[in-house]
Amino acid sequence: QSVLTQPPSVSAAPGQKVTISCSGSSSNIGNNFVSWYQQIPGTAPKLLIYDNNKRPSGIPDRFSGSKSGTSATLGITGLQTGDEADYFCGGWDTSLSASVFGGGTKLTVL
Amino acid sequence: QVQLVQSGAEVKKPGASVTVSCKASGYTFTSFGISWVRQAPGQGLEWMGWVSSYKDKTNYAQKVQDRVTMTTDPSTSTAYMELRSLRSDDTAVYYCARDGKYSSGLGLDYWGQGALVTVTS
Numbered sequence: 001q002s003v004l005t006q007p008p009s010v011s012a013a014p015g016q017k018v019t020i021s022c023s024g025s026s027s028n029i030g031n032n033f034v035s036w037y038q039q040i041p042g043t044a045p046k047l048l049i050y051d052n053n054k055r056p057s058g059i060p061d062r063f064s065g066s067k068s069g070t071s072a073t074l075g076i077t078g079l080q081t082g083d084e085a086d087y088f089c090g091g092w093d094t095s096l097s098a099s100v101f102g103g104g105t106k107l108t109v110l
Numbered sequence: 111q112v113q114l115v116q117s118g119a120e121v122k123k124p125g126a127s128v129t130v131s132c133k134a135s136g137y138t139f140t141s142f143g144i145s146w147v148r149q150a151p152g153q154g155l156e157w158m159g160w161v162s163s164y165k166d167k168t169n170y171a172q173k174v175q176d177r178v179t180m181t182t183d184p185s186t187s188t189a190y191m192e193l194r195s196l197r198s199d200d201t202a203v204y205y206c207a208r209d210g211k212y213s214s215g216l217g218l219d220y221w222g223q224g225a226l227v228t229v230t231s
Contacts, residue, residue, distance in 0.1 A: 002154060035217040037155075044205055044224055045147075045155065050217030088155055092215025098171050099145065099157040099214045 003028060004089050004102035011108040012079055020074040020105045022089030028100055032092040034072040036065055039086045039104075048087075049074065076107075084109050112136040114206050114222035121228045122196050130225045132189040132206030139187035140164035145209040145218055146180060146191045148202040156202075160214035161189060169214060196229045203227075 005023040012018040022034065036049040047056055049065035052072065064075045072089055089102040117131040132144060146158040159170035161180035168180050179192045189206055204225050207218035 033216055037218070044221040045207075045218070046221070047217055047219045050219070056219060090155070090157075090218075092213075096172070097169065099160070101147075101155040101157065104154045 002103040003093055003096070003100040004091070006087075006089060006102035006105045008103070009106045009108065011110055013110050014079050014081060016079050017075065017077045018079060018107065019076075020087050020089075020107070022072040022074070022102050024070050024072075024091070024100075026070060027095035028070075028091050028093040029067065029072055030070040031094060034065065034067055034089055034091045036063075036072075036074045037088045037090065038083075039088065040084075041086070045088065079109050081109050083107060112208065112220045114208065114220055116204075116206060116222040116225045119226040119228070121230065124197055124229055124231055126196050126229075127192060127194040128196060128227050129190055129192045130204050130206075130227070132191075132222050134187045134189070134208070137208075139182075140184050140211075142211055143209045143214065144180070144182065144189040145207050145214050147205045147207055147218070149205070149224075150199070150202040153202075157214070158191070158204075160209055162211070163189070164211065193227075196227075198229050201227065201229045 033051045037045040039045040052067040053065040062077045086104045088104045093100045115133045145160045163182045177194045182189045206222040208220040210216045
């Protein structure tokens with residue numbers, strides 16, 4: 001069981017928008033920053049969002065992050081077939097004194 | 111450009127130990143820490159711990175804290191992760207990733223290519 005909870009899968013058509021949720025508690029999302037990662041099968045994860053809503057250099061603005069209370073959301077607009085991947089949320093858990101991840105969400109672009 | 115290059119795949123017997131290395135380049139090694147994250151086949155990401163690159167400081171996940179040692183060698187910009195008393199459920203791809211200088215938790219911005227460790231009798 002992951003500390004952060006994500007839906008196992010989401011899907012949408014090319015060009016559409018999709019959101020992926022990440023639910024936690026006051027010991028993690030509620031009081032710490034959230035980051036998001038994209039992992040294409042067979043490759044290492046890639047940082048998409050850090051500090052809840054900041055994009056590293058080179059990440060297109062089609063990807064966005066937000067946080068409210070103990071939940072966070074990753075948004076992807078203008079979906080492309082190349083966006084098919086697993087997406088993970090992550091952050092610090094103060095009670096565990098550990099970094100934690102969600103279980104991952106598989107995005108299918110139909 | 112920032113790169114983290116890990117050592118190769120390993121096959122180990124139950125009860126043995128494995129050491130995975132992670133050589134960093136393209137940035138000042140002592141300005142960032144290193145986290146180790148593993149991923150069992152078909153599973154999600156599991157954070158194993160964080161090691162400082164400028165000070166003798168570590169933070170291990172409770173699940174592996176009795177069996178893991180993470181170190182760094184600033185003279186070669188290399189981080190190491192040793193896992194002892196291997197079990198079959200330690201079979202996974204092990205990643206190193208650049209993390210915060212003083213602690214983990216703010217985002218892992220660069221990752222190594224991963225090293226597959228297979229534990230089998």
